[in-house]
Amino acid sequence: MTATDSLSTWLCVRGEADWHQAPTLWREPTARDGFRAWCEGPVRQRDPVRANRLLLAHTLARADATRRAPLDFALLATWQREVLGKTEAPFRANDAHAKAGRERYGLTPRTQADFAACLREATDSELPLAARAARAYLDVAFFHPFTDGNARAALLTLVHVLAREDIVLPEVGPLQITRYADDPAGAADLATLIGVLNRRRY
Structure with missing residues (x-):
């Protein structure tokens, strides 16, 4: 029996979630970059190479935010090549699975176009920034565009969306x-x- 298409489920949930209730974010500067601290702490302890690759990808994502680069698959693939240490990071060619096979993310002729449309909404000022960052994170998680490293891609996307508006967690x-x-x-x-x-300060 084929598992339910969790990507289709997500697209329905995406339209039902109460995004407008998201909190307003403070733009007060923080001395601590949480992503870099995470890489230098627990990630480096487990795998120094993985930490270095994530830091390189993070630098690219932050620079792309500064130059206001459009958020699209090509941009994510640029970061993902650093994350994985590979020369290519294409969109997956088949259905993807996660959570020990409990979730299946289908692939149709429209999947890439739907993903592109969702990513474009990350700059929609009609929604609070926290909502847009959360939604973009979940879009990457549930479209699952890459064959590997999607959780890392989702977190980089969230960081990028926030950094475009000068927010660093x-x-x-x-x-x-x-x-x-x-x-x-x-x-x-x-x-x-x-x-x-x-709102946390260190």
């Missing part, structure tokens, strides 16, 4: 909990969590 570790495609409350909670982390 002082901590990113709490963002990395398992998310499910069929959970609209959980999607909204991610935006709330971004607000909580934004």
Whole structure:
């Protein structure tokens, strides 16, 4: 029996989540870059090569935010080549699976175009920034565009969306909990969590 297409489920949930209730983010500067601290701390302890690759990708993502580069698959692939240490990072060619096979992300002739449309909405000023960052993170997680490293790509995307508007979270570790495609409350909670982390000061 084929598992339900969790990508289709996510696209429905995406339209149902109460994004407008996301908190307003503070633009007060923080001395701590949570992504870099995470790379230099727990990631480096586990795998120094992985940490170095993530830091290179993070530098690119931040630079792309500064120059206001359009958020699209080609941009994500640039970061992902650094993340994976590979010369190519193409869009997946088949259905993808995650969570020990409990979620399946289908692939249709429209998948890449749908993904592009979702990424473009990351700059839609009609929604709070925390909501747009959370939604972009989940878009990458559930479109699952790459054959490997999608969780890292999702986190880099979130960092990029925030950095475009001069927001740097002082901590990113709490963002990395398992998310499910069929959970609209959980999607909204991610935006709330971004607000909580934004208010932490070190």
